[in-house]
Amino acid sequence: MTSRTLLNTALRPVLLGTGLLLSASAMAAPQGLYSTEELLDADVYAKSDSDQAIGDVEDVLLDNDMRVHALVIDTGDLFDLGDKQYVVGAEHFTVETHNGESLDNIEYSVHLDLDAQALGEQPEYTNTWWNQAKDNLQQAWEETKEGAASAWETTRSATSDALDKAGNVLESVGEETQQAADDAAQ
Structure with missing residues (x-):
């Protein structure tokens, strides 16, 4: 048996297990295509509390290449942040898709890598x-x-x-x- 065959035999269960894990967490995996219409008004969650929404998506800002540059998050007077809108760069959030198989039922949630205080330190829109x-x-x-x-x-x-x-x-x-x-x- 060649070393390549041994390696393939050893890795097959690991790769299969990884594939099962990835399919089990498909909701958190990138979806490849997103609807901005559905992203607007999506609930936004801070890093410190993924159960309590701290605002919603007010706007999506694109750059010259039509890539998402930032989201505008409307806090709606939550967490003593005031009724303000904050600009959160694309490097600070991820989007989770729920009911991704049906455009009629698709929902998004936005998860920040910022806590509520750090959100309040972002630029105001x-x-x-x-x-x-x-x-x-x-x-x-x-x-x-x-x-x-x-x-x-x-x-x-x-x-x-x-x-x-x-x-x-x-x-x-x-x-x-x-x-x-x-x-x-x-």
């Missing part, structure tokens, strides 16, 4: 925040485009130089080979 965030993201987009263009120019230049050097080496080797052949023929 105001006109000032909106304008500043929009300008910052546009500037970052421009810098990314400029950086990508610069990287492309550097790569293109380096590749061109490398090809020129390789061509010169091949030409030199060819000349030396031709000279050696001429010398051998004489």
Whole structure:
């Protein structure tokens, strides 16, 4: 029996068990496609208490690439946070899907990696925040485009130089080979 066969035989029960665990926790697994209409008004839960909703999703903010940048969480005067709306970046939440097989019955819940106090420290969703965030993201987009263009120019230049050097080496080797052949023929 080869070592590969032994490894496959040993891993098969582990992989099967992992597959069963993953299917058992399918509700928490990424679903691949989400409905923003259904995500709006989804209950939001803080890290410290997954049984008590601390607000709901008021809005979904997208970036230039149409990816989710943040959610706006409406606290509705819960937990002494006031009736405020906070911007929570995509790195601070996960979305759980319930009844995911039926679009008519699909429900989401949003789980923060923040507690209620940390949510209160997030930026408030105001006109000032909106304008500043929009300008910052546009500037970052421009810098990314400029950086990508610069990287492309550097790569293109380096590749061109490398090809020129390789061509010169091949030409030199060819000349030396031709000279050696001429010398051998004489």
